[in-house]
Amino acid sequence: MTLRKLISPARLAAVFGVAAAVILWHSPLFGAEAPVIIAPPTIDNPKAAGPAQTVVLAGGCFWGVQGVFEHVRGVQKVLAGYAGGDKSTANYETVSSGGTGHAESVKITFDPAAISYGQILQIAFSVVHDPTQLNRQWPDVGTQYRSAIFYADEGQKHIAESYIAQLNQAHAFAAPIVTRLEPLKGFYAAEDYHQDYLIHNPTQPYIAIYDLPKIENFRRTFPELYSGRPVLANN
Secondary structure (H helix, E strand, C coil): CCHHHHCCHHHHHHHHHHHHHHHHHCCCCCCCCCCCCCCCCCCCCCCCCCCCEEEEEEECCHHHHHHHHCCECCEEEEEEEEECCCHHHCCHHHHCCCCCCCEEEEEEEECCCCCCHHHHHHHHHHHHCCCCCCCEECCEECHHHCEEEEECCHHHHHHHHHHHHHHHHCCCCCCCCCCEEEECCCEEECCHHHCCHHHHCCCCHHHHHHHHHHHHHHHHHCCCCECCCCCCCCC
16 A cells, blocks of 8 residues: 555645645655665676666656656666566556566666666665665555566676675665565566656655655765756657
């Protein structure tokens, strides 16, 4: 069950209003968790020119995860979608039941000369979500909101495994990381109305409370990687 389902956006909007959304945009501590300053991975792919690469991640509601990565320099496209289950159940209403095996996920396409796979994981752990929360992210509860890395090959798996071990050994978080490493069996794009949702709905209360602060946290924590011109899934 999620805050998005408990209270309609229209009713919440009437309560909070546009002014509240503007205030929340400037408050990195409201709603979203504070950023965690963590070291980059010691094992990573070197930045090098080559074909675009992809990574599929899950870390709670895909609205905010997509919104943050659309502001990352070197990222070319971010799609919201579903991973972990079958194609036949890859739709929002069914995934929201929590019984499909899917997680709300994003597929990130990036330039390997501009940003590395390990840097993307660093951003995900630091400012996008709390990797110590099991099968939930704040008000959103269920396996569809789990923290997960869907690795495409053994190289991605090794980097992710090593990085999680590195962060746990350093006690970078107050609790152990529970992020699941799962082989990528398929990624299915979400419905059109979910794509670029944060960009198109900045005053929607859920976005204002939980997601806009993540972008502000990212801008402050990784200024060299922040882009004020987000790439859009639907150009």
